Amino acid sequence: MELRALRSFLAVAEELHFGRAAERVGVSQPSLSQHIARLEAELGTALFQRTSRRVRLTPAGAALVPGARRALIEVQRGARAARDAAGGSTGELVIGALGSALNGMLPALVRVFTAQAPDVAIDIRQLDTAEQLAALQDRRLDVGFIRSAEPTPGLVVTSVAEEPLVAVLPADHPLAAGATVALEALADQPFVLWPRQASVGFYDEVITACRHAGFSPHIKFEGRGAETLLGLVAAGLGVSIQPEPYRNLARTGVAFRPLAAPAPTTTLQVAHRRGDLAPVVRRFLAIVDALVTGDPDHR
Numbered sequence: 001m002e003l004r005a006l007r008s009f010l011a012v013a014e015e016l017h018f019g020r021a022a023e024r025v026g027v028s029q030p031s032l033s034q035h036i037a038r039l040e041a042e043l044g045t046a047l048f049q050r051t052s053r054r055v056r057l058t059p060a061g062a063a064l065v066p067g068a069r070r071a072l073i074e075v076q077r078g079a080r081a082a083r084d085a086a087g088g089s090t091g092e093l094v095i096g097a098l099g100s101a102l103n104g105m106l107p108a109l110v111r112v113f114t115a116q117a118p119d120v121a122i123d124i125r126q127l128d129t130a131e132q133l134a135a136l137q138d139r140r141l142d143v144g145f146i147r148s149a150e151p152t153p154g155l156v157v158t159s160v161a162e163e164p165l166v167a168v169l170p171a172d173h174p175l176a177a178g179a180t181v182a183l184e185a186l187a188d189q190p191f192v193l194w195p196r197q198a199s200v201g202f203y204d205e206v207i208t209a210c211r212h213a214g215f216s217p218h219i220k221f222e223g224r225g226a227e228t229l230l231g232l233v234a235a236g237l238g239v240s241i242q243p244e245p246y247r248n249l250a251r252t253g254v255a256f257r258p259l260a261a262p263a264p265t266t267t268l269q270v271a272h273r274r275g276d277l278a279p280v281v282r283r284f285l286a287i288v289d290a291l292v293t294g295d296p297d298h299r
Contacts, residue, residue, distance in 0.1 A: 001042060003075060006068045008035035009047060013065050016055045091280040092121045094142045096132040099226030101145035101268060104245030105161060105291065112287050120280055128224060129199040136271055142281050144271040147243070148201030154274055160292050161268040165209065166247065167257045168192075168233050168240040175239075176255035183213040183241075183259050190220035190238035192229050202266055206241050209264035230254050243268070 004025075011021035012032070022032040040047050047061035057065070093113075097106050102124070110122060127135065132144035133152055149157055167181040175181050187210075196203040210217045220238050223229050226249060233240055234253030243266050247256040270288055272281060 001039070002035075003072070005035045005039040005042075006072060008032050009039055009061075009064065010068050010072070012036060012048065012055065013057055013061060013068075016057075018055065091278065092123065093280050093284055094123045094125070094140070095284075096125050096127045096135055096141040096144040096146075098128065098132075098145055098147055098268075099126055099249075100147070100163070100243045100245040102126060103226075103248040104163070104243075104268070106145060109284075109287055109291060112291075113284050116287070117280070117283060126225070128194065129202065130197055132271065136273055139273070142272065142278070143284060146269050146271050147199055148205055148267050149199075149269055149271065150201060152271070155271050156274050157269050157271045159267050160270050160288060162265045163243045163245060163268055164263045164265050165206070165241050165259055166244050166263075167259055168230070168242050168246065169255045169257060170233055170236045170239070171253050171255045172236070173239070173255065176257060178257065180260045181257045183209060183264075184215065186210075186217070186239055186241075187213070187215035189218070191217040192221045192223065192232045192238040192240045193217075193219050194224065194229070195222045198224055205264065205266050209241070212264075227251075 007025055008021065008027070011024045012018060015021040015024060018029055018032060022029040025032065027035075036047065043060070043064075045060040046058050047064060049056045049058055095106070095110075106124075110124070114120070114122070125135075125141070127141075127144075129146040129149055132141060132146050133149065133155065135141040136144050136155055137152075145160075146157070151157065167175065167183075167186065169176045169181070175185055193206065194203060207217065221232050223232060226242075226246060229240055229242070230246070230249060230251040232238060234251055241259075244256075244258075270285070272285065277285070
């Protein structure tokens with residue numbers, strides 16, 4: 001059953017005049033008559049009673065009207081949904097993020113994206129860099145916000161921000177009394193850090209920065225997750241070096257202090273699968289790119 005035949009049928013059913021119906025659907029009257037004839041042949045029954053003076057629906061024709069209307073409405077809805085999906089306006093977006101990204105740039109990106117595509121369902125998962133890389137490769141994530149990762153097969157990894165590292169201290173630590181902290185002043189302090197396997201690149205950045213300052217850190221505790229690390233620091237069990245967005249967590253019992261110049265930095269990155277971009281992912285990445293480049297047209 002062709003859609004054009006249903007459109008022609010509904011036009012005649014509503015106009016009860018073949019000439020006006022043909023004009024309404026934009027075809028010639030002979031073409032419209034052929035559409036109706038083929039539909040009647042397919043159904044095996046007459047849909048209209050025709051006389052020289054009037055056109056009337058048969059009982060079969062009247063019975064077909066509600067279903068034909070529903071069919072055309074559903075087709076229109078489906079076409080609209082397809083166009084929306086192709087434009088990245090519907091669907092689902094699964095985002096992985098470090099705690100620092102969740103407390104840094106990611107909320108602003110999501111706010112802009114949801115304003116542009118309010119019908120997209122967004123699932124945000126807090127995962128470390130290693131977990132995100134694995135989830136991207138396994139197709140459990142669409143986009144990941146990771147840190148200082150090396151090139152990974154099958155993934156595109158793009159730098160989006162250089163963030164300074166800050167000293168993370170117990171609030172009553174003597175070094176918290178100063179406006180800044182010299183990195184070498186932490187040489188004799190027990191450190192709290194992520195396990196290296198959680199984020200190899202970031203871990204190595206911290207170790208390298210400490211060595212450039214003349215010492216190798218004594219890592220007393222390891223923990224996954226920003227809340228775990230800050231909880232250990234708040235308990236006075238050690239100090240840490242973390243990206244500046246950690247300050248937004250404002251954990252009771254923890255003091256954040258800038259490292260004295262020249263302060264080391266760390267790279268926040270966005271990652272996605274190479275050559276496997278759904279429209280909704282392309283749309284989100286365009287917003288990320290606009291934020292990085294300062295292009296107002298995509299904000």
